[in-house]
Amino acid sequence: MVLIDGSFGEGGGQILRTSLGLSLVTGKPIRIVNIRAGRKQPGLLRQHLTAVNAAARVGCAELTGAVIGSTELTFAPQVINPGQYSFAVGTAGSATLVLQTVLPALLIAREPSTLTLEGGTHNPFAPPFDFLAKVFLPLINRMGARVTAELERPGFYPAGGGKFRVAIEPAADGLRQLDLVEPGEIRARCARALISGLPLHIARRELEVVAQKLSWKEEWLRVEKVDNARGPGNVVMIEIQSEHVTEVFTGFGQRGVRAEAVAKEAVTAGRQYLMSQAAAGEHLADQLIVPLALAGGGSFTAVRLSRHLTTNIEIMRKFLEIDVETTPLGDRTWSVKLMTSS
Numbered sequence: 001m002v003l004i005d006g007s008f009g010e011g012g013g014q015i016l017r018t019s020l021g022l023s024l025v026t027g028k029p030i031r032i033v034n035i036r037a038g039r040k041q042p043g044l045l046r047q048h049l050t051a052v053n054a055a056a057r058v059g060c061a062e063l064t065g066a067v068i069g070s071t072e073l074t075f076a077p078q079v080i081n082p083g084q085y086s087f088a089v090g091t092a093g094s095a096t097l098v099l100q101t102v103l104p105a106l107l108i109a110r111e112p113s114t115l116t117l118e119g120g121t122h123n124p125f126a127p128p129f130d131f132l133a134k135v136f137l138p139l140i141n142r143m144g145a146r147v148t149a150e151l152e153r154p155g156f157y158p159a160g161g162g163k164f165r166v167a168i169e170p171a172a173d174g175l176r177q178l179d180l181v182e183p184g185e186i187r188a189r190c191a192r193a194l195i196s197g198l199p200l201h202i203a204r205r206e207l208e209v210v211a212q213k214l215s216w217k218e219e220w221l222r223v224e225k226v227d228n229a230r231g232p233g234n235v236v237m238i239e240i241q242s243e244h245v246t247e248v249f250t251g252f253g254q255r256g257v258r259a260e261a262v263a264k265e266a267v268t269a270g271r272q273y274l275m276s277q278a279a280a281g282e283h284l285a286d287q288l289i290v291p292l293a294l295a296g297g298g299s300f301t302a303v304r305l306s307r308h309l310t311t312n313i314e315i316m317r318k319f320l321e322i323d324v325e326t327t328p329l330g331d332r333t334w335s336v337k338l339m340t341s342s
Helices: 015-025 046-058 095-107 129-142 199-216 259-275 282-294 307-317
Strands: 002-005 030-033 061-066 074-075 084-088 113-119 146-153 162-169 178-180 186-196 221-225 233-242 246-252 297-302 322-328 334-340
Touching: 002 015, 015 030, 015 046, 015 095, 015 282, 015 307, 030 307, 046 061, 046 074, 046 095, 084 095, 084 199, 095 113, 095 129, 095 162, 095 282, 113 186, 129 146, 129 178, 129 233, 129 246, 129 282, 178 282, 186 199, 199 221, 199 233, 199 259, 233 259, 246 259, 282 297, 282 334, 307 322
Parallel strands: 002 030, 084 113, 178 297, 186 221
Antiparallel strands: 030 074, 061 074, 113 162, 146 162, 186 233, 233 246, 297 334, 322 334
């Protein structure tokens, strides 16, 4: 049984999700202690428990400790069971992170799967649906799988209630290695401000900040009014489409936070990316470790080595015999290479 200390590294839910995903893939049972010890409210919250139960269903796993607030968990998968699943967080907790937990196993399953996920789709501290659909899944598809995602209804914090569907066709001969060493020439730019149940001037002010700070043209800016959300919400997304990769940088509207500050959050991340030579922004780099490990290797360049990234690398090493080399290429770019241990 693999022992995982949840207080290690970033000390949050990423350790839980990566451990569950790799346990499913390898068939190795795990015991996780000190779950989310690095957070103000330690233990399993609703979105984490949903991810645990989703992994248990996909892996026909034996479970102990799967209750709200639990700081210890044992998980023993039996077999990956592809099929049709519905998983609902029940709060504004991220449904995209539930997908992150079970996707690795379903990418190498023997048959296709379809998932319906409900919960938050555009909320802080999690990749929004647009990142999933435009940034991460296209790269997974280049590795040999075929995964499509369709948003039925966005779910903003705090109301939640979002819903999306994902169809997964596994890679027939296993995932292929991916080398993402440079973004290539920029082909398109756009900034979208989504607004639901709030004054439109909020979205317009956000886009004014983007235009001013990045010197972007008016035709690259778009306000999108959302009519089918369960509650009010706002998010501004900066999208940069390059030859080899698309990146999305996000600022989330929150009560008491000015529109200008929300936009500045996305602008800062986007500007750091544009100033680097990296192909992957901070969050994409986190996401690439597991699929590249399953492929037996690959490489990418990243804006920085975040604690999420280094934590994911260390957790991956507990399950798979993969070496990782990280090398600084300058002030704003790192090289990350994965290869099978000799």
